[in-house]
Amino acid sequence: MSKVRVLVGTRKGAFVLTSDAKRKRWDISGPHFGGWEIYHLKGSPADPNRLYASQSSGWFGQQIQRSKDGGQTWEPVGNQFVYDGVPGTHQGYDGTPHPWEFKRVWHLEPSLTDPDTVYAGIEDAALFRSIDGGQTWQELPSLRGVKGHLWQPGAGGMCLHTIVLDPSDPERIYIAISAAGVFRTDDAGTTWRPMNRGLKSPDELPDPQAEVGHCVHRIAMHRSRPGVLFMQKHWDVMRSDDAGESWQEISGNLPSDFGFPIVVHAHEPDTIYVVPITSDSEHYPPDGKLRVYRSRTGGHEWEALTKGLPLRDCYVNVLRDAMAVDALDGCGVYFGTTGGQVYASADAGDSWAPIVRDLPAVVSVEVETLP
Amino acid sequence: MIRVILPAHLRTLAHVDDEVTLHVEGQATQRSVLEALEAHYPMLRGTIRDQVTHQRRAFVRFFACEEDLSHESPDAPLPDAVAMGAEPLLIVGAMAGG
Numbered sequence: 001m002s003k004v005r006v007l008v009g010t011r012k013g014a015f016v017l018t019s020d021a022k023r024k025r026w027d028i029s030g031p032h033f034g035g036w037e038i039y040h041l042k043g044s045p046a047d048p049n050r051l052y053a054s055q056s057s058g059w060f061g062q063q064i065q066r067s068k069d070g071g072q073t074w075e076p077v078g079n080q081f082v083y084d085g086v087p088g089t090h091q092g093y094d095g096t097p098h099p100w101e102f103k104r105v106w107h108l109e110p111s112l113t114d115p116d117t118v119y120a121g122i123e124d125a126a127l128f129r130s131i132d133g134g135q136t137w138q139e140l141p142s143l144r145g146v147k148g149h150l151w152q153p154g155a156g157g158m159c160l161h162t163i164v165l166d167p168s169d170p171e172r173i174y175i176a177i178s179a180a181g182v183f184r185t186d187d188a189g190t191t192w193r194p195m196n197r198g199l200k201s202p203d204e205l206p207d208p209q210a211e212v213g214h215c216v217h218r219i220a221m222h223r224s225r226p227g228v229l230f231m232q233k234h235w236d237v238m239r240s241d242d243a244g245e246s247w248q249e250i251s252g253n254l255p256s257d258f259g260f261p262i263v264v265h266a267h268e269p270d271t272i273y274v275v276p277i278t279s280d281s282e283h284y285p286p287d288g289k290l291r292v293y294r295s296r297t298g299g300h301e302w303e304a305l306t307k308g309l310p311l312r313d314c315y316v317n318v319l320r321d322a323m324a325v326d327a328l329d330g331c332g333v334y335f336g337t338t339g340g341q342v343y344a345s346a347d348a349g350d351s352w353a354p355i356v357r358d359l360p361a362v363v364s365v366e367v368e369t370l371p
Numbered sequence: 372m373i374r375v376i377l378p379a380h381l382r383t384l385a386h387v388d389d390e391v392t393l394h395v396e397g398q399a400t401q402r403s404v405l406e407a408l409e410a411h412y413p414m415l416r417g418t419i420r421d422q423v424t425h426q427r428r429a430f431v432r433f434f435a436c437e438e439d440l441s442h443e444s445p446d447a448p449l450p451d452a453v454a455m456g457a458e459p460l461l462i463v464g465a466m467a468g469g
Contacts (some may be wrong), residue, residue, distance in 0.1 A: 035380055058431040059464040060380055060418040076384065076414040080422050 002371060004326050006072060006355070007051065007344055009364035010037035014053055016071040017355050021328055023346040026355045032074060033065065040107050040321055040364040043070075047115035052134055054105040054120070055178035061103055064120075064134050077134035081105070081122055084141035090124065091152040098325055100124045100144070103245045107321060109163035113170070121160030125151060125177040127189065135186060140189035143175070146185070147194070147212045154178035154215050154234075155280075161320055162216070174229065174244060182231070184244050195244030217260045218320045222269035230272050230299070232262040232320070239299050250299025255286045261323035264330040265348060270298035273305075273325075273333060273349060275318040279285045284315035294349050303325055308352035309343065316341070321364035327368055336362025344366070373404055373449075373460035381419070381462070387411040390459055399454040401433060404415060408419040430465040 006017040013031025016253065032038075033055045036307045041053035051067040053074070062081065065074040081102050088338055092098035099347035103123040111117035111269050116133040128137040151158060162176035173194070181196040194211050202208040204215060215234035222228065231238040238247040251257035253334040256276040271297050278286045285291065293302040316339035327331035334347050336342045340359040345352045372392045377385065386389075393407040402425070409416050420427050425445070427433075432441040434448045436458050452458040 034383075057380065059378075059428070060384075061428060063384065063414070063415065079417050082423060 002328060002369060004332060005048075005368040005370055006045070006324075006342065007041045007043065007071070007364075007366040007368070008336055008359065008362055009041050009053070009321070010340070010360040010362050011037050012054075012360035014038040014071075014256055015356070015359060017342065018197065019355075023326075023328075023332055023344060028356055029071070031360075032071065033063075036063075036343055037104075038363065039063075039104060040366075041071075042108050042110060042111035042366045043368045044118075044277055044325060045112050046110070046371055050110070050133075051115075051116040052108045052110060052118050054108055056104040062102075064105065064108075068133050076134050078130065081120070081126075081128055081137050082139075083126060083144075084139040087144070088149065090158060091150060095152070095155060097149070100126070103157065106159045106161045107163055114123055116158040118236045119163050119165075119173075121175065123157045123159040123164050124153075125158045125160040125180060127160055127163070127175055129189070140185075141184075142190060143183060143192045146183060146192050148180075150212055151177065151180035152213065162219050164221050164229075166221075166226045168226045172226075172243075174219060174221075176216040176219050178217065178233075179234075180212050181214040181216050182219060182244055190203075195240075196247075197245065198240075198247035199238065200236070201234070204234065209248065218262050218273070220262045220264050222264040225231050225269045228269065228298075230262050230264060232259050232274055233259065236320050237262065237299065250295070252295070252302055254293055254302035255304075256303050257289075259318075260320040261318055263323050263325050263333070265333075266327045268296070268324045268328075268331075271296045271348070272298065273323065274302075275323065277317060281353065283317040288313050288315060290314040290316065290337070292333070292345075292349055292352075303344075305349040305352070307350065308345075309354060314339075319363055321366075322362050324367040326367045332367065334365050334367055336365045338362065372456045373399055373407070373453065374456055375404065375408060376460060376461045377415075378464040380464070381415060384414055384418065387412075392456075399449045400446050400447065401411045401440070401443065404449065404460060405445075432463045432465065434461040434463055435459070 001023040008015040013034040015030035044050040049070040053065040055063040089097035089101035101130045107121040109119040120128040154191045164174040166172035199214045227243045229240040239250045292305040316337035323335040335344045338361040376390045
């Protein structure tokens with residue numbers, strides 16, 4: 001019988017939640033790395049028992065942990081992230097040049113085919129790759145050559161937070177940076193292009209349609225249709241039908257088009273989910289109601305999913321890496337909140353129940369569907 | 372032998388329960404002790420000082436013999452009591468909390 005393993009990163013450790021395919025009863029293990037911030041942990045599609053975790057601390061810096069047994073045991077691997085060459089400067093919050101400095105790993109994206117190859121998105125924004133299971137890391141430096149001197153930090157830091165690998169083309173990778181935007185390589189990271197045409201940021205940028213500088217929060221793709229991308233931007237939910245060459249707004253009837261995560265249903269490439277948040281200065285759900293919104297039409301038309309979710313006095317946030325889906329027949333949808341709850345739906349969002357209510361603030365949620 | 376007491380998070384990371392003891396070649400200094408520590412516990416590389424510049428991390432301090440040695444030169448000799456193993460070198464994380 002199939003199983004589901006939910007990997008939860010929090011401000012004070014990692015948790016591994018497991019269930020059978022019914023997804024009614026859950027075993028919870030953790031905290032792993034108690035007391036450390038776990039920005040992200042994710043399993044290899046090529047070997048689901050191979051996990052990578054980003055463990056960091058304001059005191060003691062960055063660690064990368066690796067598990068070969070699905071998170072039962074862990075070993076620290078390489079934690080040296082050195083920018084290639086002389087990194088130069090990007091823009092600081094006040095628009096003056098600021099030197100590139102490594103702060104932490106935000107996102108780990110294992111290769112679709114090789115358990116020893118994994119990408120790391122870091123702050124200050126850059127993309128690194130390891131081909132030896134995380135022991136050593138090398139930057140793909142030409143990304144920062146794409147007007148990197150103009151990139152600026154979002155409020156959360158200048159982080160490379162999204163890495164999307166194209167299942168149909170091993171040389172094509174999309175990344176997103178706050179606040180620089182989306183970039184794509186078609187040659188495995190040798191060269192990159194900005195992919196921000198159609199994005200509009202009138203409240204954040206002097207040129208609302210600038211080539212770089214947009215605060216993209218998350219992009220998502222369905223593996224059966226890699227040319228179609230969905231985006232939750234700082235404001236606006238967007239869609240691209242030409243592999244990022246251009247974007248169109250699909251916010252439609254959402255109560256707010258501000259938010260952080262966006263995910264695609266495992267089996268329906270036009271069914272997408274977002275969690276509307278009131279505004280960029282009010283990081284909680286509109287009207288104190290925690291609602292997931294689902295579109296079955298690839299955008300524009302959205303329905304509120306409320307059954308089992310708190311609909312009064314709820315003022316948590318759902319961060320960009322904290323939503324994921326499983327691949328079971330009744331697609332499971334999962335998200336974690338800054339209030340420490342992890343909610344799950346075993347029916348594609350029609351109804352929800354908390355797996356666990358009182359974890360530290362949840363930063364990331366990933367799901368593995370196991371045979 | 373040099374005795375070193377690590378902060379709790381680094382004891383967990385290094386899989387040690389108590390203070391660690393190190394054999395240090397030559398004069399006992401912050402640098403020579405940290406190099407021996409990192410050679411023995413490679414998972415601690417980067418947690419106490421930068422891996423490239425070897426600069427002490429901002430929220431880490433070095434105490435010994437009731438003195439704060441954090442701002443001493445990394446090549447200055449440690450107190451005799453530390454060099455002889457009578458007193459430990461304490462590696463301390465800055466206080467957290469309200």
